[in-house]
Amino acid sequence: STQIQLTSRPVGTPTSENFSTVSIDLPALGPDEVRVRNEFVSVDPYMRGRMNDTKSYVPPFGLDETMTGGAVGRVVESTSDTLPVGTAVLHGYGWRDVAQAPAAQFSALPETGLSLSVFLGAAGMTGLTAYVGLKRIAGLAEGESVFISGAAGAVGSIAGQVARKLGASRVIGSAGSAEKVAVLREKYGYDDAFNYKDAPVREQLRGLTPDGIDVYFDNVGGDHLEAALDRLNTGGRVALCGAISQYNDTQRAPGPDNLSNLVTRSLRLEGFTVGQHQDLQAEFAEKMTGWLHDGSVVFDETVVDGIGNAVDAFLDMMNGANTGKMLVRI
Ligand code: NDP
Numbered sequence: 001s002t003q004i005q006l007t008s009r010p011v012g013t014p015t016s017e018n019f020s021t022v023s024i025d026l027p028a029l030g031p032d033e034v035r036v037r038n039e040f041v042s043v044d045p046y047m048r049g050r051m052n053d054t055k056s057y058v059p060p061f062g063l064d065e066t067m068t069g070g071a072v073g074r075v076v077e078s079t080s081d082t083l084p085v086g087t088a089v090l091h092g093y094g095w096r097d098v099a100q101a102p103a104a105q106f107s108a109l110p111e112t113g114l115s116l117s118v119f120l121g122a123a124g125m126t127g128l129t130a131y132v133g134l135k136r137i138a139g140l141a142e143g144e145s146v147f148i149s150g151a152a153g154a155v156g157s158i159a160g161q162v163a164r165k166l167g168a169s170r171v172i173g174s175a176g177s178a179e180k181v182a183v184l185r186e187k188y189g190y191d192d193a194f195n196y197k198d199a200p201v202r203e204q205l206r207g208l209t210p211d212g213i214d215v216y217f218d219n220v221g222g223d224h225l226e227a228a229l230d231r232l233n234t235g236g237r238v239a240l241c242g243a244i245s246q247y248n249d250t251q252r253a254p255g256p257d258n259l260s261n262l263v264t265r266s267l268r269l270e271g272f273t274v275g276q277h278q279d280l281q282a283e284f285a286e287k288m289t290g291w292l293h294d295g296s297v298v299f300d301e302t303v304v305d306g307i308g309n310a311v312d313a314f315l316d317m318m319n320g321a322n323t324g325k326m327l328v329r330i
Pocket of ligand 1: 044045046125126129150151152153154155156174175176177180196219220240241242243244245246272273274275317318319320321322323324325326
């Protein structure tokens with residue numbers, strides 16, 4: 001099995017020097033085990049946090065150990081009655097081409113006619129994140145307006161469309177290129193969008209939200225969060241999903257300079273991690289596979305080929321090379 005290991009902890013922006021590719025001989029299967037040929041491996045922003053040796057909601061990657069993360073594939077060898085050869089599975093043994101472990105570590109996936117990759121993106125963890133953040137955390141209601149940052153990425157591209165499904169009256173997004181802004185407007189159903197690199201976010205958001213916003217779905221933090229706090233209407237809610245603008249920082253970022261808005265306009269900010277909301281997974285998967293089948297929700301994938309390019313895929317995703325979900329195809 002070809003596997004990717006973390007060999008040193010990055011300070012600031014990671015480089016390929018922090019990783020190595022190793023070849024590992026897999027032993028014969030023990031009882032109730034499976035061997036899985038991965039088809040797609042996920043690279044995600046939260047993995048940057050796992051490269052640091054700090055306590056968080058997921059433990060850090062060990063040095064000189066194969067990294068883990070979301071993956072989908074098919075069983076190619078099995079001593080398990082529940083997961084026979086050919087079963088499609090979702091599991092946590094990413095960053096490798098072949099995975100082997102006790103069958104209980106793998107979840108069988110339904111045969112939907114969709115690519116298995118959708119269970120890493122639109123119908124998987126990142127899609128569920130969009131759904132949880134808007135529906136449960138922000139409580140987005142019909143007729144409300146919403147601003148979503150990181151709008152052209154895996155979570156953001158689905159969030160815009162889920163907001164529409166929940167009855168949002170106006171959906172505004174931000175992303176880091178003119179091409180992405182066009183995709184937001186033309187494909188993901190955003191009413192309007194801006195490139196945060198063109199001018200200060202505060203200025204651009206103010207221009208596009210004359211009536212304010214009721215909900216902010218925050219993927220970016222920093223200047224985007226400050227801009228949103230200025231624009232939230234009384235009783236507005238913020239779902240704090242991520243703060244990717246700060247993940248490579250070596251110094252702590254200063255806090256928002258306008259928290260007093262929370263007091264004067266009764267705003268509520270609430271963070272969440274999707275893992276704590278798995279109870280919504282079944283409801284979400286049923287709705288989303290329906291929407292994907294009838295074409296009322298669309299999605300993009302940016303696919304990089306070969307496990308040997310997984311590190312580049314991760315680094316490129318952090319730099320914005322992806323539209324929709326960034327995936328490594330094995
Ligand atoms: P994306 O597919 O959105 O990929 C990351 C994107 O971040 C890049 O494409 C890039 O797009 C953007 N980006 C990078 N640097 C900056 C910056 N300095 N300012 C603004 N944007 C930047 O990743 P995901 O959809 O997987 O994740 C999006 C967010 O959601 C992340 O913050 C992640 O941590 C969070 N998340 C949280 C979860 C939870 O449970 N709370 C679960 C899953 C994700 P661009 O070209 O627009 O700059």
